Amino acid sequence: MIDLRGVHKAFGTNKVLQGVDLTIPTGSSMVIIGGSGTGKSVALKCILGLIRHDAGEILLDGKDVTKGDRDAFLARFGMLFQGGALFDSLPVWQNVAFRLLRGSLKRPKAEAREIAIEKLRRVGLTPEQADKFPAELSGGMQKRVGLARAIAAEPEIIFFDEPTTGLDPIMSGVINDLIREIVVEMGATAMTITHDMTSVRAIADNVAMLHDGVIQWTGPVADMDASGDPYLDQFIHGRADGPIEAVR
Amino acid sequence: MRLITRPLGRLGRQVLAALAMIGRMTMFAGQTVTHLARPPFYGREFLHALMQIGWLSLPVVGMTALFTGGALALQIYAGGARFNAETVVPSIVAIGLTRELGPVLGGLMVAARVASSIAAEIGTMKVTEQIDALTTLSTNPMKYLTLPRVLAATLAVPVLVGVGDVLGIMGGFLVGVGRLDFGAGTYLHNTIDFLEAWDVISGLIKGAVFGFIVALMGCYYGMQSGRGAQGVGRATKSAVVAASVLILASNYLLTELFFSA
Numbered sequence: 106m107i108d109l110r111g112v113h114k115a116f117g118t119n120k121v122l123q124g125v126d127l128t129i130p131t132g133s134s135m136v137i138i139g140g141s142g143t144g145k146s147v148a149l150k151c152i153l154g155l156i157r158h159d160a161g162e163i164l165l166d167g168k169d170v171t172k173g174d175r176d177a178f179l180a181r182f183g184m185l186f187q188g189g190a191l192f193d194s195l196p197v198w199q200n201v202a203f204r205l206l207r208g209s210l211k212r213p214k215a216e217a218r219e220i221a222i223e224k225l226r227r228v229g230l231t232p233e234q235a236d237k238f239p240a241e242l243s244g245g246m247q248k249r250v251g252l253a254r255a256i257a258a259e260p261e262i263i264f265f266d267e268p269t270t271g272l273d274p275i276m277s278g279v280i281n282d283l284i285r286e287i288v289v290e291m292g293a294t295a296m297t298i299t300h301d302m303t304s305v306r307a308i309a310d311n312v313a314m315l316h317d318g319v320i321q322w323t324g325p326v327a328d329m330d331a332s333g334d335p336y337l338d339q340f341i342h343g344r345a346d347g348p349i350e351a352v353r
Numbered sequence: 354m355r356l357i358t359r360p361l362g363r364l365g366r367q368v369l370a371a372l373a374m375i376g377r378m379t380m381f382a383g384q385t386v387t388h389l390a391r392p393p394f395y396g397r398e399f400l401h402a403l404m405q406i407g408w409l410s411l412p413v414v415g416m417t418a419l420f421t422g423g424a425l426a427l428q429i430y431a432g433g434a435r436f437n438a439e440t441v442v443p444s445i446v447a448i449g450l451t452r453e454l455g456p457v458l459g460g461l462m463v464a465a466r467v468a469s470s471i472a473a474e475i476g477t478m479k480v481t482e483q484i485d486a487l488t489t490l491s492t493n494p495m496k497y498l499t500l501p502r503v504l505a506a507t508l509a510v511p512v513l514v515g516v517g518d519v520l521g522i523m524g525g526f527l528v529g530v531g532r533l534d535f536g537a538g539t540y541l542h543n544t545i546d547f548l549e550a551w552d553v554i555s556g557l558i559k560g561a562v563f564g565f566i567v568a569l570m571g572c573y574y575g576m577q578s579g580r581g582a583q584g585v586g587r588a589t590k591s592a593v594v595a596a597s598v599l600i601l602a603s604n605y606l607l608t609e610l611f612f613s614a
Binding site for chain 2: 150153154155176179180182183184186187188190191192193203204207208209210254
């Protein structure tokens with residue numbers, strides 16, 4: 106279980122997170138929604154320790170994430186980055202097997218390649234794509250490779266940062282379905298940040314809306330449409346009028 | 354009163370910012386060096402960096418040394434003629450190249466070629482979240498990106514300087530024999546007789562220091578890169594400028610240390 110308690114983070118005078126409280130139960134899929142620049146990515150990076158939060162607590166299974174063995178902590182996570190964040194200098198299969206080729210999870214090269222190809226197949230890519238370089242792939246294929254890399258070491262927790270940004274609606278649907286299938290299949294805890302409502306409905310068990318540095322609303326995805334929360338309501342219906350200020 | 358305090362305040366802020374930057378650079382250098390003693394080590398990354406920084410810089414450093422040696426021979430001949438001292442050309446070319454011009458020009462050429470490429474590569478990796486991806490994949494970016502490059506440059510640049518010394522002396526030899534009517538045997542004899550081991554060794558030590566500076570600046574500014582193409586461009590420019598200035602400044606300090614009476 107991931108627990109955020111009163112998490113604050115500011116960059117200079119810009120207070121991005123102003124007391125975020127959120128619980129993500131083990132094995133569930135939480136989707137955090139909110140407008141651009143509301144701090145969704147910052148919250149996610151704070152959990153991973155990529156950004157140090159200023160105040161509050163972030164707990165993983167009751168333990169403070171800033172303490173203890175960092176390698177062991179990170180080994181429990183997989184992450185799909187918004188732009189893929191694939192390593193340009195490595196072929197696709199080495200990107201997928203990155204963790205399996207070095208560090209505590211190191212395996213023989215042939216075995217790592219076999220696992221990479223199996224994961225690529227799982228996300229709908231053929232073994233022929235394995236020896237290509239990321240720049241030779243389309244945006245959708247790069248997302249799939251990123252997804253394969255995120256699941257390669259069978260993590261317990263997977264983070265998805267804007268998984269459908271920049272993809273056409275059909276490819277977005279394919280990626281959403283893949284994410285849902287994989288999360289269910291692996292029994293992993295998932296946290297996704299997005300402002301794509303189709304993704305929310307496809308991926309989420311629970312939804313949390315981040316606005317003005319705090320969680321404005323959280324609950325099961327089924328309750329989202331009848332929440333009665335004006336912020337959530339404006340966001341999910343994409344209205345310009347409402348409590349969230351829209352710059353025209 | 355404000356007329357006095359405002360410029361002073363501005364000056365103070367700039368001084369503080371410069372000191373903070375020096376502090377960050379020093380900490381970055383310290384972290385890089387301490388990683389030398391702590392596994393894991395990424396041998397493949399080191400070999401790749403050695404190839405990129407050492408082998409692929411050989412043509413540019415070699416050509417620079419060759420032409421500099423030739424030009425130096427012409428200049429010393431013309432200058433020496435004023436004192437009827439034309440015969441010093443071989444020895445001054447050799448000493449000038451091994452002690453000073455070989456390491457400094459080699460270092461500056463490597464700074465232009467390598468610091469820029471390292472800063473642009475790491476800066477792009479930062480902008481596209483590849484550095485964050487490395488961290489989430491339990492790989493320390495300092496170990497995986499910085500240490501192999503800094504180590505490779507520190508080892509490769511002295512070798513480049515050594516090769517540059519030989520090619521530079523050869524440039525002087527070709528001009529001396531071909532244009533200035535020196536006998537080939539006399540030229541080589543004068544070069545070898547007046548050159549001391551310390552002339553060469555001091556230049557190689559300088560090369561190692563310059564290699565360290567070049568890769569460190571490339572990595573530092575790459576890691577500090579701002580967002581977008583403009584951020585990467587600024588990081589690249591800053592890396593080359595900082596590496597060049599630090600090479601020239603440290604060259605003076607090392608010369609003072611090695612050769613002051």
